[in-house]
Amino acid sequence: MGTRVVLTFNSCGNCPSCVAGAPAYCVRSTTLNMRGGGDALSHPGGVIIGDFFGQSSFSTYALAHQRNTIPVGDGIDAAYAAPLGCSVQTGVGGVLNALAPAPGQALVVFGAGAVGLSAVMGARIAGCGVIVAVDPKAERRSLAADLGATHVLDPVGANVVAELVEITGGGADHALDTTALPSVLTDALAALRPRGQLAIVGLGAPTADLPVGLIMGRGLRVRGVVEGDSVPHRFIPELIGYHTRGELPLEKLVTTYDFDDFGTAWDAARDGSAIKPVLTMPA
Ligand SMILES: NC(=O)c1ccc[n+]([C@@H]2O[C@H](COP(=O)([O-])OP(=O)(O)OC[C@H]3O[C@@H](n4cnc5c(N)ncnc54)[C@H](O)[C@@H]3O)[C@@H](O)[C@H]2O)c1
Numbered sequence: 001m002g003t004r005v006v007l008t009f010n011s012c013g014n015c016p017s018c019v020a021g022a023p024a025y026c027v028r029s030t031t032l033n034m035r036g037g038g039d040a041l042s043h044p045g046g047v048i049i050g051d052f053f054g055q056s057s058f059s060t061y062a063l064a065h066q067r068n069t070i071p072v073g074d075g076i077d078a079a080y081a082a083p084l085g086c087s088v089q090t091g092v093g094g095v096l097n098a099l100a101p102a103p104g105q106a107l108v109v110f111g112a113g114a115v116g117l118s119a120v121m122g123a124r125i126a127g128c129g130v131i132v133a134v135d136p137k138a139e140r141r142s143l144a145a146d147l148g149a150t151h152v153l154d155p156v157g158a159n160v161v162a163e164l165v166e167i168t169g170g171g172a173d174h175a176l177d178t179t180a181l182p183s184v185l186t187d188a189l190a191a192l193r194p195r196g197q198l199a200i201v202g203l204g205a206p207t208a209d210l211p212v213g214l215i216m217g218r219g220l221r222v223r224g225v226v227e228g229d230s231v232p233h234r235f236i237p238e239l240i241g242y243h244t245r246g247e248l249p250l251e252k253l254v255t256t257y258d259f260d261d262f263g264t265a266w267d268a269a270r271d272g273s274a275i276k277p278v279l280t281m282p283a
Contacts, residue, residue, distance in 0.1 A: 003071050004078070008085030008232045009033050010054025010068040023067070024226040053086075058259075060281055070236045076243060079278045080250035083114060084236050086227065087276065088250065091118025091178075092242075093228015093235055094199050095126055099174045103127035106168040109149075110188055111178035112140035114253055114276040115201060117147055119176050124148030125247050130168050134160065134184075137272060143252065155184075164191035172196055176225075182208035189214060189222070197221035256280050 010032040011023035018026050026032065033053050040063045041048040050056040054068040072081045091114070101107050107128045109119045112135035123131040124147070132151045133144030141152035151167050153160065164187075165171050171193030177185055180202030188198050189211055200222065215222065228235070242248035255274040257265035259281050268274035 004074060004081075005069050005071050006081045006085045006236060007053075007055045007057055007062065007064050008068045008070060008089070008230075008236065009227055010065050013067055021231055022229065023231060024229055029226075058279070068232065070232050072236065072240055076240050077251075079254050079256045079280065080243065081240070082278045083250065083254065083276050084239050085232070087114035088118045088239060088248075088253075089230040089232070089235055090201060090225070090228045091115040091120075091176075092122035092125070092239060092248070093230045094176050094201050094225045095119050095122030095174075095228075097229035097235070098199050098223065098225040099176065099197060101126050101128050101174050104129040105173040106130035106132075106171075106193075107174040107176070108132040108134065108164055108168070108172045108188065108191060109144075109176050109178070110134045110184050111202065112137070112144045112152075113178060113272070116176070116178040117144055117253060117275060119178070119201075120144050120147050120149050121242075121248050125242060128174075130172075132164060132167055132172070134164075140272075140275070143275070147249065147252065155187075160187045161190045168193070175199070176201060178202045180205035182206065186211060189220060192218065192220055194218040195220070197223065199223060199225045201225050254278050258282075 011018050011026035012028045015027040036049045036052045041050040055062050055064040105128055107123045109116045112133045120131055120133055131149045132153060133149040134153045134155050135141050136154055136156050145152050153163055172191055173196050175188040175192055176199045177188050178201050185208050243250055253276040256278050259279050265277040265279055269277050
């Protein structure tokens with residue numbers, strides 16, 4: 001009782017992915033996180049859909065599972081802990097766990113929202129020598145620079161590939177896409193140096209035409225990344241450590257709203273004026 005926690009994605013714990021320490025790729029992930037409708041909640045009037053992302057937590061009390069309930073201790077503000085369970089672990093983990101750049105390498109992040117800006121912070125933690133954030137929104141580019149991007153680029157009207165090749169001195173070692181835009185995926189691949197790798201993180205891209213000859217000829221690697229390859233009971237405490245040491249200034253991403261202002265928070269998320277809106281429940 002009284003333990004402070006954050007909730008994150010659920011996983012079964014028994015499938016080959018979970019046993020191999022890759023719960024983000026749990027074979028039951030879709031059922032456990034996206035379908036809802038678990039039998040934890042019931043009402044005489046009919047079915048209650050719940051358990052989205054293993055929790056459905058827009059409420060004063062939430063039913064969750066041991067595997068997706070992570071103790072966070074007393075050292076972090078609840079509003080800053082909240083996004084650790086999804087966008088922050090996705091961005092930071094996409095860099096530290098999935099791409100794992102060596103110190104000094106060049107990394108480009110496409111899209112400077114909550115996930116992309118977390119990736120920028122991850123790249124800084126990893127000691128990347130060149131960190132480029134690409135985003136059409138000036139205020140997001142400015143925040144990216146504040147969080148550790150060595151260069152920022154407005155893609156509108158720019159020759160993105162040429163500029164990135166120039167900035168990185170011949171192509172990036174790593175790229176991480178959060179936009180899910182096919183044209184951006186193509187640019188991201190073209191901006192990699194031979195043997196570079198692209199992490200696809202953005203959701204919702206339709207099928208994209210991939211430059212197969214380029215991927216083959218340059219020995220590029222393309223991989224999807226879910227939730228930053230996180231093992232939440234290990235990685236979320238690691239993220240809190242970075243925050244405590246000032247390396248993950250979550251306060252620069254988060255805007256809080258009273259729960260009653262749900263509509264305002266939603267609008268701010270949709271129009272991009274808030275990077276990471278967090279709802280606070282009544283005391
Ligand atoms: N793979 C996962 O496990 C996982 C987890 C969480 C979120 N996501 C997904 O990651 C994506 C990013 O999430 P977010 O919260 O940061 O979203 P967001 O909308 O805040 O950020 C996307 C950014 O892309 C920018 N953008 C638009 N067009 C661009 C272009 N042509 N070039 C470069 N940037 C461009 C936008 O201005 C915006 O800042 C979403 O698709 C989300 O669903 C994936």
